[in-house]
Amino acid sequence: MYTETVMDHFRNPRNVGSMENADGVGQVGNPKCGDIMKIYLKINNDIIEDVKFETFGCGSAIASSSMATELIKGKSIDEAVELSNKAVIEALGGLPPVKVHCSVLAEQAVKSALFDYSQKTGKVIKGLEDYK
Ligand code: FES
Ligand code: FES
Numbered sequence: 001m002y003t004e005t006v007m008d009h010f011r012n013p014r015n016v017g018s019m020e021n022a023d024g025v026g027q028v029g030n031p032k033c034g035d036i037m038k039i040y041l042k043i044n045n046d047i048i049e050d051v052k053f054e055t056f057g058c059g060s061a062i063a064s065s066s067m068a069t070e071l072i073k074g075k076s077i078d079e080a081v082e083l084s085n086k087a088v089i090e091a092l093g094g095l096p097p098v099k100v101h102c103s104v105l106a107e108q109a110v111k112s113a114l115f116d117y118s119q120k121t122g123k124v125i126k127g128l129e130d131y132k
Contacts, residue, residue, distance in 0.1 A: 002059070003093035009063035014070050019052045024120065026112025030105055035061050039069070039109040043117055046077045053109070060095055060102035067091050068106040081114050081127045083107060 019040035035057025042050035
């Protein structure tokens with residue numbers, strides 16, 4: 001049911017933890033399952049220098065957040081904002097259909113953290129103009 005990559009990121013999640021003085025923090029929850037995901041970003045010169053996550057949720061949510069942090073680490077803000085849940089699923093080698101929403105949570109958590117950064121700094125991020 002789960003790919004090797006999903007199991008790997010579930011058992012050894014990358015970038016777990018919180019971050020002091022994060023430049024952007026985003027938290028999202030899924031009302032259906034009650035799972036919660038929080039992402040912390042350290043941003044310098046428009047580059048995601050560091051990223052951490054805390055996920056209170058299912059294995060797929062943990063694997064998705066772990067993969068999402070790996071996919072945006074070292075990337076530019078513009079690249080990070082384009083991270084889609086599809087890209088997370090692809091990088092994980094697939095997720096069962098009932099677990100697709102877990103990857104959506106990861107995409108939303110990244111966007112929410114970037115939005116927080118844009119609110120704090122006044123920086124306009126393309127793609128987040130309509131974000132609330
Ligand atoms: Fe039980 Fe997400 S609802 S693990
Ligand atoms: Fe809800 Fe995975 S079951 S995030």
